[in-house]
Amino acid sequence: MKHCASALALAGGLLVAGQSMAGDLLQWHDESLTYLNGVDFKVDPSKQQTLTFEHASGWSFGDLFIFVDGIKYNTEATNGAGDGHTFYGEISPRLSFGKISGSDLAFGPIKDVLLSATYEFGEDDVDAYLLGPAIDLNIPGFDYFQINTYLRETDGKRDGDGVWQITPVWSYTVPLGNSDLVIDGFMDWVVDNDKSYHANLHFNPQIKYDLAKALGFGKKFYVGVEYDYWSDKYGIEDSRAFHTDxxxxSALAKVHF
Incomplete structure (x- = not known):
């Protein structure tokens, strides 16, 4: 977990430094911690616990999303480092052409046009760099709905170099009693192959209830479930000999601070 702690410290340091210099550049920000306890994972050990730090922020020129997962395998099986733990994270800045130009780019259901980037990092040489166009949509009922399109680059150190990925991201809030039920998540759809990386689809929604609001507390505290569907996980084609679908x-608890 030392690598995970270092990654969290780096992300936190970057955020503090950025916010101290931000002034009017920073429009809003939100931080959270999520605990997951799940079963039926493939490729990796079947039982896992995950602690996730997330940061989301809006800026005068775009937005930023960062997350870091610290993962513990509930089994004697280990990761490549042999310690039963691993970590993974992403840093995803987006530049808004509407904000930068000062123009209203809304057209039909399109709210804004953006340039989206993501840096993926973790253990076992999983680094990847993603870049491509994105749009924000105005869909009735949704808190937000994004469609990000990326070309993936890995410098040849990881499978999946030079393939295209489409990533919708969404959130939908349903009033429930004196609180809210939130359904949010993402989908990563790698639409083509390279020589050793199979096209795959990763669908990852969360359904969670704001328990803090129901009890009259201040900060948001959610309980719920996360569903993780991944066909041909990690780009490994599913087969009778090795199941990767x-x-x-996972049970979920999430607190915003």
């Missing part, structure tokens, strides 16, 4: 579910 994943359908996992």
């Amino acid at each position: 994943q359908s996992a579910i």
Whole structure:
């Protein structure tokens, strides 16, 4: 977990430094911690616990999303480092052409046009760099709905170099009693192959209830479930000899601060 702690410290340091210099550049920000306890994972050990730090922020020139997962395998099986733990994270800045130009780019259901980037990092040489166009949509009922399109580059150190990925991201809030039920998540759809990386689809929604609001507390505290479907996980084609189609579910607790 030392690598995970270092990654969290780096992300936190970057955020503090950025916010101290931001002034009017920073429009809003939100931080959270999520605990997951799940079963039925494929490729990796079947039982896992995950602690996730997330940061989301809006800026005068775009937005930023960062997350870091610290993962513990609930089994004697280990990761490549042999310690039963691993970490993974992404840093995803987006530049808004509407904000930068000062123009209203809304057209039909399109709210804004953006340039989206993502840096993926973790253990075992999983680094990848993603860049491409994105749009924000105005869909009735949704808190937000994004469609990001990326070309993936890995410098040849990881499979999946030079393939295209489409990533919708969404959130939908349903009033429930004196609180809210939130359904949000993402989908990563790698639409083509390279020589050793199979096209795959990763669908990862969360359904969670704001328990803090129901009890009259201040900060948001959610309880719920996360569903993790991943066909041909990690770009490994599913087969009779090695099953890589994943359908996992996790209990969830999430606090915003």
